[in-house]
Amino acid sequence: MNQSVTIDVNKATAVTVSSPVKVWQQRLTLILFVQLLLIVGIFAYNKNTQLNVDAQPLLGTAISEVDRIVIRDANSSAALQKAASGWQLPELHQLPVDQQKLDDILQKLEGTKLTWPVTTTSASHERFEVTDKKFQRRIELFTGDTKKADILLGGSPGFKKVYLRKEGDDNVYAVELTTFEFATNATEWLQKSLLAVKDPTxxxxxxxxxxxxxxxxxxxxxxxxxxxxxxxxxxxxxxxxxxxxxxxxxxxxxxxxxxxxxxxxxxxxxxxxxxxxxxxxxxxxxxxxxxxxxxxxxxxxxxxxxxxxxxxVDNKPEAPASVVTNTSDPIADITSLDSVLKK
Structure with missing residues (x-):
């Protein structure tokens, strides 16, 4: 039995053309999805890695052991020396240091933790201003003649932050410190209330x-x-x-x-x-x-x-004594007296 078969050439052509397009659309969608997964995964990995980095203390010694501090910039320096009576300024005739100001920066140094470095290569030190020749501040802490810490502060990555490098270490960190807290002029550390007399008698x-x-x-x-x-x-x-x-x-x-x-x-x-x-x-x-x-x-x-x-001298005149006046009604008083007499 013969049967005739009719083929719509236009429809066949449409199927042939549309199928590869859909396939490529599906492939591109899959590739985009995989890329998104990779981006999310890398971000999560980096975030998790940063969070899991053990925070290391900036100082390897207790602040209580430090008895001399030298703070430098490119042009000047200030030295602070611990004595039995307290911290003094050798450059200023051993006059006393502003203890509150010193305590503030020592607490900040002691509390500073180092986590994820901004860079680990020495080639970038000059850019961050933390080289031996180019720095904003150099802070040296001593116990006797032994140097306990040598810290370089450089440029600022943002508000109340500064780049920091420890001498002998290529790692550079961004920490919450500011250079202006570390004055290099001894006068800035002088106790300004030195001559004040509290509670005078x-x-x-x-x-x-x-x-x-x-x-x-x-x-x-x-x-x-x-x-x-x-x-x-x-x-x-x-x-x-x-x-x-x-x-x-x-x-x-x-x-x-x-x-x-x-x-x-x-x-x-x-x-x-x-x-x-x-x-x-x-x-x-x-x-x-x-x-x-x-x-x-x-x-x-x-x-x-x-x-x-x-x-x-208080020259204000004394307040006058108050004068008591009779505010009663005289006519009412006479009427009242007349009533009493008639009785």
Whole structure:
């Protein structure tokens, strides 16, 4: 039995053409999917690897063992030396270091951990500014004559961060430190409140003498005299100025000439005599237990020297005594009295 077969050439051609396109679409989709899986896998691997890197302490020694610190930049350096009485500045006549400022940076160094390095090759050190010749800061910690740490700080990768390398190690790290915290000028480390007298109990100047007994301040006057009343606001200004006096720097030589004012101050720590000097547009102070002169601001100078007895006396007049007046109605009073008499 003969059967005729009819073939639609157009449809056959369409099938033949469309099939390879669909196949390639499927292959490309599969390739894209595999690429996405690879990207996610690599990211997860790197993330997991970074998290699993053991954090190593920056310092290999305890901070308590460090007794000398040298901080350098390209042009200057500052040395801090530990003594029995505390940290001192050898370059500034063994004057005391600002202990709070020093404690802050030592705690940061001790707490800094090194995890994933930014680079591990020496060829990149110059770019990050952590070479022996090119650096922002070099921090050397000693115990006696033994160097316990040699740290190079370079450029900044971001806010409150800096590149760091330890001498002898090619690894460079990004850590949460800043170069400005590590001053290379000894004056920046000087304890600025060195001459302040906390909780004064006596202050004596050319024209006044104040004494504190218990919680009360009064003028010291000759026997038989009546002391003036003290202006509380000005007294507070004066005692606060003495208790928070801030120096700026130590002078190599004593200032010559100028205007001079002497003030004595006592507290539980002892009695001290200050000499304030205004010379050549600058302001200075020295204290009897320290033969050095220190530069101070005009503000610090004036808030102590400009206060005299006239400013400390309270001249406000006493409030007048209150006068009791009769506010009753006189007509009502007469009527009331008349009623009483009629009875």
């Amino acid at each position: 006596m202050i004596k100047a050319a024209d006044y003498h104040l004494q504190k007994k218990g919680d009360q301040w009064s003028f010291v006057v000759p026997a038989g005299s009546t002391p003036e009343k003290i202006a509380a606001e000005k007294l507070n200004e004066l005692t606060n100025a003495v208790a928070s006096l801030q120096i700026q720097s130590v002078e190599a030589q004593a200032p010559e000439g100028g205007e001079r004012a002497t003030i004595a101050v006592a507290s539980s720590a002892g009695e001290f005599t200050f000499e304030f000097v205004k010379a050549d547009g600058a302001f200075f102070v020295t204290r009897s237990d320290n033969n050095r002169y220190f530069k101070i601001s005009q503000y610090e100078y004036e808030r102590i020297v400009s206060i005299n007895k006239a400013a400390l």
